[in-house]
Amino acid sequence: MTRTGAAAGHVGYFHEAVCYASDEELLAVVLPFLVGGVDSKEPTVVALGPEKADLVRRALPGSCLSGVSFLTGGSMYARPAAAIRAYRELLAGHVADGAGQIRIVGEIPRPSLGATWNWWARYEAAINHAYDEFPLWSLCAYDTRITPSTVLSDVLRTHPRSLHADGRHEPSPTYAAPTSFLSAWPPVAVDPLEEGPPLITLVDPTAAGARHAVRLVDPGLPGDETEELVIAVSEVVTNALRHGLPPVRVRYWAGADRIVVSVTDGGAGPSDPYAGLLPSRDSSTGGLGLWITHQSCNYVAFSRDEAGFTLRLTAGNPY
Known part of the structure; x- marks a missing residue:
């Protein structure tokens, strides 16, 4: 045709x-x-x-x-x-x-x-x-x-x-x-919750510890949204520990309608411009984990600055 x-x-x-x-x-x-x-x-x-x-x-x-x-x-x-x-x-x-x-x-x-x-x-x-x-x-x-x-x-x-x-x-x-x-990486505005101190800060945590902290700050979101964030945090922290540069810092904020988790490591982040949006089978970059993360959160944002590479994950209602 x-x-x-x-x-x-x-x-x-x-x-x-x-x-x-x-x-x-x-x-x-x-x-x-x-x-x-x-x-x-x-x-x-x-x-x-x-x-x-x-x-x-x-x-x-x-x-x-x-x-x-x-x-x-x-x-x-x-x-x-x-x-x-x-x-x-x-x-x-x-x-x-x-x-x-x-x-x-x-x-x-x-x-x-x-x-x-x-x-x-x-x-x-x-x-x-x-x-x-x-x-x-x-x-x-x-x-x-x-x-x-x-x-x-x-x-x-x-x-x-x-x-x-x-x-x-x-x-x-x-x-x-x-x-x-x-590849332009435009700056992303921070969530208003991040203007206050985080409820929890973890440095070089295990994936299990990072998952547990999500439940500690959960304001009572629907169970499926919390569980999806738990999966995403686990994937991102595992990626940061394997493919990023230390230290890996994980910070948690919560409001009445959402949880925000940022994961920062000292590296430059993924080189693949499609990271997160398309699956990658390259285990050396953590691309498949980023793709899973993009399926599991209501908002995912990337940023790079002098501190390194940050992934911000949001469950609940993005601001």
Whole structure:
């Protein structure tokens, strides 16, 4: 099967941003995209939040509804590494069934446009590589009425092109190759809890000791969130002890709705720009452990400074 629409003749992932300022603008872009997919008998998917999904569903011609799959945007975009894993499984299934092109329109949930945008920006950059083996054409929708200007700037840097309500497909003049964007290590704002003294500080702990400390500071989060953080802390501390430089310092903070754990060692951190977002089988770098960690926390942030490399893990509600 050949590819259709703007992606005709393109090999690999055709990744576009849609920055819209009204529901009418969103529909002007999305409806032709979806109808074109259905008419071409291509797998056609919507992964938007409930309100936008209902808007699109109501606006679609009745003859097209059965040809469009609606996924729950919030569950698909719960965590970046999990989203990559789920989408790769979805895409691989469609290709195995003979799809010559898959169309997806998605939208990262509004809370992710705030303090945790850093790891979603990494996601948007990484998928240019992670999905490039598939004949995917996707639209990533951003509502400019609620999206900060700094986020919109990153959107243009992580999307090779944009699609506009008048049908124009424009290359992004600020697009950065994934490895370039991911290697930049932009500074990450600290959690407000970290402005106070940590509840517990451990130096060169065992993995078991680091796990136990999570339970000591737990403010009563749902059990599954605490257990996922325990797994993540164990992986990160083990990585730091094996692959980092001493000392390894682990600090714990807790508020009413979250736990924050930072793990710092004297090394430079992983050299793989996709660390955490894609699995690595290289046991010499701890890449698989970082990938597990990204599946197990509600927010993961990297930073480097004169003290070394720090991984910050958050369970509960990221600030």
